[in-house]
Amino acid sequence: MEIATGIRKKYPVPMIRRLPSYLRIIKSYSYGGIEYISATDIANELGYDSVKVRKDLALTGVCGKPRMGYKVDELIRAIRSIVGWDKNSEAVLVGTGCLGSALLGFTGFSRRGINFAAAFDVDPHKIGMTVHGHTVMPMRGMKNFITERKIEIAVLTVxxxxxxxxxxILVDAGIKGIWNFSPAILKVPARVVTQNENLMSGLAVFMVKMATESV
Amino acid sequence: MEIATGIRKKYPVPMIRRLPSYLRIIKSYSYGGIEYISATDIANELGYDSVKVRKDLALTGVCGKPRMGYKVDELIRAIRSIVGWDKNSEAVLVGTGCLGSALLGFTGFSRRGINFAAAFDVDPHKIGMTVHGHTVMPMRGMKNFITERKIEIAVLTVxxxxxxxxxxILVDAGIKGIWNFSPAILKVPARVVTQNENLMSGLAVFMVKMATESV
Known part of the structure; x- marks a missing residue:
């Protein structure tokens, strides 16, 4: 428990949220054959404050060279390791509606260590259908599937x-983390991690900004 | 400008992000024919701290009655007004890939004042196709469409x-706000509002939590 708190302190959530954008820029340098990147380069590409970027990069543990910047390969490795995209995890997706189907079709997940082992739905009309290469399976088989395959991650789009x-059902089956795209707030035991993506929260902020900031 | 800052101060972003969840709970009371709801009711339903909920509700301007709570109808009206879901706005969606198609199919937007007037794509194979009732139009017609229809909102899924x-192109056409689902950080003039929804940021936080908190 103390270790966990320590690690969370080491990487503040706002910094973690910025890492995927950093990674995208750094990778574009790597694809371009550029060996070094500076905090200022990244800040300029993203329109961020370079002091903030420098602080974030310092937390990755990679040391920059004066007037050269950070070694692109080292930064990529460090960031991928922090966000766990250097590992492979199997996940189930539950609820193959519009959003669930979209997520099944998103090829970027496998590059980020998430592989969908199965997709489940309650709708009998959907069972057996193939969505982006994944056969939709009936919900009643979900618990056993998760337990037998020792799957730790569920993406919830019901x-x-x-x-x-x-x-x-997911908790009962032994799932360890739920990436929740449903608007519901989930009740889970303390051992289960949840991460809520509430699109409507984003829409609410967007609409308030529109009402107050747009000219 | 001062007014805008004032309104933004009045409603802090974390409070705005919670409003859609409150609204969902309050509406379920309304559907159930219940006339009053307390901050504690909402807090219990969502697993939130009731002091936080009470503070948020106070900001809506609705006055609660001692031992009764807030009038459900008044709260619904106030929250919908704050987040602008009591108005109707036309929007365009750009990029009809998996996520764009999913958003076009999400029926909840019209209840929240967002109506898709058109969907655009660059892919010639997609032009003319119907996605959830919307015909995909070629990108080259987008600027005129937005200008002629005076559309203020774009949902970006390219x-x-x-x-x-x-x-x-969107800025040139006079768009006032961009709800950005692409992982890119956008460069726009100060008058244009952007709201970024970076799924990969959520995934990064989820994976770090999984590595540090799950037992």
Whole structure:
């Protein structure tokens, strides 16, 4: 528990949220055959404050060289390691509606260590259908599948009113983390990690900004 | 400008992000024919701290009655007004890949005042196709469409490397706000509002939590 708190302190959430953007820029340098990148380079590409970028990069543990910057390969390795994209994890996706299907089709997940082992749905019409190469399986088989395959990650794209009952099955099956795209707030035991992506929160902020900031 | 800052101060972003969840709970009370709801009710439903909920609700300007709570209808009206879901805005969606198509199919937007007037794509194979009732139109017609229809909102679901050139067209056409689902950080004039939804940021936080918190 103390170790966990330590690691979370080491990498503040806002810094973690910026890492994928950094990685995208650094990789574009790597593809371009450029060996070094500076905090200022990254800051300029993203329109960020370079002091903030420098602080974030310092937390990665990679040391920059004066007037050269950071070695591109080292930074890529360090960031991928922090965000766990250098490992491979199997995941299940539950709820193959529009958003669930979109996520199944997103090729970027496998590059980031997430491989969908199966997709589940309650709708009998969807069972057996193939969505972006994944056959939709019936929800009743989900618990055994997760337990037998020792799957740790679930991506939840069911409607709000089906979320908690689905989560109860996932928790019962031994899932360790739920990436929640349903608008529901999930009740899970302390040992289970949840990460909520509430699109409507983003829309609310966007609309308030539109009402107050746009000219 | 001062007014804008004032309104933004009045509603802090974390509070705005919570409003859609509050609204969902309050509406479920309304559907159930319940007239009053307390901050504690909402807090319990969402697993939030009730002091935080009470502070947020106070900012809506709705007054609660002692031992009764807030009038459900008044709260719904106030929250919908704050987040602008009581108005109707036309929007364009650009990029009809997996995520773009999913967003076009999400029926919840119209209830929240966002109506897709058109969907655009560069892919000639997609032009003319119907995605969830919207005909995909060629990108070259986008600028005129936006200008003629006086459309203020664009939902951006193009790949990162196409983002900035698309945004330049949108800005040129007079768009006022861009809800950006591409991983790119957009360069726009100060008058244009952007709201970035970077899925990969959420994934990064989720994976770090998994590595440090799950047991």
């Amino acid at each position: 409607p709000a009113d089906a979320a908690q009952e689905t989560v109860d | 790949p990162a490397d196409a983002a900035q050139e698309t945004v330049d």
